[in-house]
Amino acid sequence: MFKKILIANRGEIAVRVIRACKEMGVQTVAVYSTADAEALHVKLADEAYCIGGPRPQDSYLNGDAILTVAAASGATAIHPGYGFLSENAAFARQCRECGVVFVGPAPEVIERMGDKDAARRTARAAGVPVVPGCDLLESAEAAEAEAARIGCSVLIKARSGGGGRGIRKVERLADVGRAFTEARAEAEAAFGDGACYMEKFVAPAxxxxxxxxxxxxxxxxxxxxxxxxxxxxxxxxxxxxxxxxxxxxxxxxxxxxxxxxxxxxxxxxxxxxxxxxxxxxxxxxxxxxxxxxxxxxxxxxxxxxxxxxxxxxxxxxxxxxxxxxxxxxxxxxxxxxxxxxxxxxxxxxxxxxxxxxxxxxxxxxxxxxxxxxxxxxxxxxxxxxxxxxxxxxxxxxxxxxxxxxxxxxxxxxxxxxxxxxxxxxxxxxxxxxxxxxxxxxxxxxxxxxx
Structure with a gap:
């Protein structure tokens, strides 16, 4: 078992992981933003290090800063919790390259299943039923053509990220082009990836x-x-x-x-x-x-x-x-x-x-x-x-x-x-x-x- 683990998160999930580690006799390292200097996970961890400003991209999404703390503290594993870097294949790969264990699946698996379009194709190949739909859409015109083929209502969904962002329900064919443009823009802003696909809207479900x-x-x-x-x-x-x-x-x-x-x-x-x-x-x-x-x-x-x-x-x-x-x-x-x-x-x-x-x-x-x-x-x-x-x-x-x-x-x-x-x-x-x-x-x- 690991002797020391870094928790790359905040709030209740960081506290949850710290408590589990304490029960297992594992030392814990917390990271925090300037906004979280008095947070409970900072108080409960054996060690705590500030890694940046309050914005997530300056702290909890800063993989380089987190790995620097892991090296300095002697932590040999990183638990990402949920959100932030927990499904970031690039960070998981960076951990591996630095000789730090990422508590989660391999980066190749995260990439394959985090790309929701690729995940649909993988599920089909494994014999798992998937919602009728289409693969990645190249344009608003392609989205309109696929919606006409599938039949409204449909969902336009970003292939990356989660939390309900980059998703649009469309009930009329006339609204498909605008909804596709909005979903793509929202996904690009939230996840840095605007690629979207389409599924039949299944309801009630x-x-x-x-x-x-x-x-x-x-x-x-x-x-x-x-x-x-x-x-x-x-x-x-x-x-x-x-x-x-x-x-x-x-x-x-x-x-x-x-x-x-x-x-x-x-x-x-x-x-x-x-x-x-x-x-x-x-x-x-x-x-x-x-x-x-x-x-x-x-x-x-x-x-x-x-x-x-x-x-x-x-x-x-x-x-x-x-x-x-x-x-x-x-x-x-x-x-x-x-x-x-x-x-x-x-x-x-x-x-x-x-x-x-x-x-x-x-x-x-x-x-x-x-x-x-x-x-x-x-x-x-x-x-x-x-x-x-x-x-x-x-x-x-x-x-x-x-x-x-x-x-x-x-x-x-x-x-x-x-x-x-x-x-x-x-x-x-x-x-x-x-x-x-x-x-x-x-x-x-x-x-x-x-």
Whole structure:
């Protein structure tokens, strides 16, 4: 196992990795921007180094500065968390060239699966169903021709990046050219890559993802699924496991798992990764993309499998074999987990981000209640980064019990000094469509309909 690891991230995920390392007896090195000088991950790490200004490109996206700190501190591995450099193949390759272990898959795998167009072709070759669509589009005219062939509605999607950027839904053929131009420009600005492709818009649909764990010894397992259909502007708000839309559909669930394992084997995957699907009520599922990193919502899986994904990321990166077979990984009996993302934002309709200083904080407790966060009284919530303050996760014996437990936890949570979205999450948990378990990715459009 590594003696010292650098965490190339900030906020709750940096704290999460530091805590896992402490439990494993591994020393930790934090990096931070000038805006994060008093951040919790800086306080908890064994060592901490400022690497630049508050803008991400000056600090958390500065691979050279991060590797300089790794060399100076003696860290032999880098955990990238999620976001920032976590799916940056060039940085993973740079780590390898510097003799530092990148905690994640090989750069060639990141490139292959991070390019969503190439990932679609790889999935097809591995026998995984994909959404009908087309390969990369060269021009607005080509986009219009493909949309006419596929039939509206369609999605124009950037091949790089994530977080809902570079995506446009188009319902009329007349709007395709403009939407393509907008998606390409947004993707170029966000990811430095404006290439886009097109898919048929599948609706109504569920967003279901399967957690994969693979080691360097040929072991590839799936660790259940998560339903992530509660989304706003292509950003997830609430996740749960097991997926209620698959109740009574164990045949579909097993096909999803097998397809995920097949794809991971096909690309020689190592580490924790997620295969994301669209699932329709008639039992069809389609590959969307693979996230070659730890997911924000990984605690949901940890709560229903009792597998610590961060610790296993580190062990696998150190060459340790995963000791369990697929048959030994049955989900915990009578377990259902829900995660609510607590974001710093004002109330609708615009949900503008909120920033400031946390004046008071009360975190809910009790059996199987977890709050992953970097907050503390006096913590600064700066305007430069993602608005997520933390993740509230609960586990109970049934979905109904988990919903009640989450409601209780949300009403107990107090964050004074910045606005946050607990009330929105409570509205979701009270919505009849959500409670039915048969909700789709358009749930948020229906939430306040009377």
């Amino acid at each position: 569920h967003h279901v993802e399967v957690q994969v764990l693979a080691d360097a010894h040929g072991n590839v397992v799936t660790l259940g699924e998560r339903e992530c259909s509660v989304q706003r502007r292509n950003q997830k708000l609430l996740e749960e496991s097991p997926a209620p839309c698959l109740d009574g559909r164990d045949d579909v669930r097993e096909r999803m798992y097998e397809a995920a394992r097949s794809l991971a084997r096909a690309v020689g995957y190592e580490g924790a990764g997620t295969i994301e699907y669209l699932y329709t009520d008639n039992g069809q599922f389609y590959f969307m993309e693979m996230n070659t990193r730890l997911q924000v919502e990984h605690p949901v899986t940890e709560f229903v499998t009792d597998i610590d994904l961060v610790k296993w990321q580190l062990r696998i990166a150190a060459g340790v074999a995963f000791p369990y077979t697929q048959d030994e990984l049955a989900p915990a009996k009578r377990a259902h987990a829900i995660e609510c993302r607590i974001n710093a934002e004002g109330p609708g309709p615009d949900y503008l981000p909120s920033c400031g200083t946390v004046e008071n904080l009360h975190v809910p407790g009790g059996p199987w209640v977890r709050f992953d966060s970097a907050l503390y009284p006096g913590a600064l919530v700066p305007p430069y980064y993602d608005s997520m303050l933390g993740k509230l996760i609960v586990r109970a014996g049934t979905r109904e019990e988990a919903v009640r437990k989450m409601r209780s936890a949300l009403t107990e949570l107090e964050v004074d000094g910045v606005q946050e979205n607990s009330d929105l999450q409570l509205d979701i948990l009270a919505n009849p469509e959500f409670l039915s378990g048969i909700y789709h990715t358009n749930l948020m459009e229906h939430l306040y309909e009377s």
